[in-house]
Amino acid sequence: MMVQREAVRLRGILRKDEPMARHTTWRVGGPAERFYEPADTADLAALLKRLPPAEPVFWLGMGSNLLVRDGGIRGTVIHTTNRLARLERLSGDQVWVEAGVPCAKVARFCARERLNGAEFLAGIPGTFGGALRMNAGAFGGETWPLVREVETVDREGVLRRRSAEEYEAGYRQVRGPEGEWFTAAILQLQEGEPELGQQRIRELLERRNASQPIGQANAGSVFRNPPGDYAARLIEAAGLKGSRIGGAVISEKHANFIVNSGEATAADIEALIERAATVVERHFGIRLRREVHIVGERLP
Numbered sequence: 001m002m003v004q005r006e007a008v009r010l011r012g013i014l015r016k017d018e019p020m021a022r023h024t025t026w027r028v029g030g031p032a033e034r035f036y037e038p039a040d041t042a043d044l045a046a047l048l049k050r051l052p053p054a055e056p057v058f059w060l061g062m063g064s065n066l067l068v069r070d071g072g073i074r075g076t077v078i079h080t081t082n083r084l085a086r087l088e089r090l091s092g093d094q095v096w097v098e099a100g101v102p103c104a105k106v107a108r109f110c111a112r113e114r115l116n117g118a119e120f121l122a123g124i125p126g127t128f129g130g131a132l133r134m135n136a137g138a139f140g141g142e143t144w145p146l147v148r149e150v151e152t153v154d155r156e157g158v159l160r161r162r163s164a165e166e167y168e169a170g171y172r173q174v175r176g177p178e179g180e181w182f183t184a185a186i187l188q189l190q191e192g193e194p195e196l197g198q199q200r201i202r203e204l205l206e207r208r209n210a211s212q213p214i215g216q217a218n219a220g221s222v223f224r225n226p227p228g229d230y231a232a233r234l235i236e237a238a239g240l241k242g243s244r245i246g247g248a249v250i251s252e253k254h255a256n257f258i259v260n261s262g263e264a265t266a267a268d269i270e271a272l273i274e275r276a277a278t279v280v281e282r283h284f285g286i287r288l289r290r291e292v293h294i295v296g297e298r299l300p
């Protein structure tokens, strides 16, 4: 007997021509053709199954490591922030965290649960999915050493559980199975002192506020540090602090940050990134590699 399969009703929110400037910390970027906020992982898998195979798909967390060009993004953008949002303690000092949970929330949750090891996440203004993709880290801590397992989804909407051993995590990058995105992870933390986590979080946030431009739109470090040196030192030594193209300015406070002084376009920021790389290479013979991801179309 043939079983009639009903098309699953999608429960998320679909928008058309959604300005990406609303969803990136640089506050620039043209529209996403389609912008989907899934209700949960099952809903997201159902959407992916249903999309035409030729439809390009792009994943967005909090847009804190992302330059979206002024012409926007073709295809469908999946916005996970606070949509894939489950965060709960499992047995044995483990935590289940979905991809759309903000890193700061993971840090605070673990500290409340008296679990140590995730404090460094407090100052990273992205989602946990973004942190998995980037192997985000700060003050000696990194994302992947905490990871025991991940859950992924592919373009056809197939969900898989994978062990951390299937991935090779390096400095702000991760290698692993191709064509899959992270929907969740199981973290292994350590039972700790009640106050220790909260105190470490306070200290780390103070150190961060002292060294980074606060209150000006930016995307954190633009370049990776080259081996044995710092991108910020090289950019400053090349005389680039305060350098400006349109509304994009190399921060006076931290030379590896580019701030949007208010009216920057993505093209301004991209041109300033290129200028910094070129001038540093001319001075020191070192070609800086970008940490921020650049996506989308240029305006004609």
Ligand SMILES: Cc1cc2nc3c(=O)[nH]c(=O)nc-3n(C[C@H](O)[C@H](O)[C@H](O)COP(=O)(O)OP(=O)(O)OC[C@H]3O[C@@H](n4cnc5c(N)ncnc54)[C@H](O)[C@@H]3O)c2cc1C
Pocket (backbone or CB within 6 Å): 025, 058, 059, 060, 061, 062, 063, 064, 065, 066, 080, 099, 123, 124, 125, 126, 127, 128, 129, 130, 131, 132, 133, 134, 135, 136, 137, 138, 180, 181, 182, 183, 212, 218, 219, 220, 221, 293
């Ligand atoms: C003020 C400031 C300070 C920062 N400090 C730090 C720091 O100390 N350490 C650090 O490491 N970074 C830092 N960053 C950079 C940024 O916060 C991290 O890279 C963060 O992990 C990005 O997460 P996101 O959710 O914003 O990702 P997005 O910027 O939205 O996306 C980044 C990339 O990840 C991909 N992606 C997003 N979600 C998923 C998913 N679920 N599965 C697969 N791919 C996905 C996107 O497609 C994109 O290619 C800082 C940024 C800012 C603005």
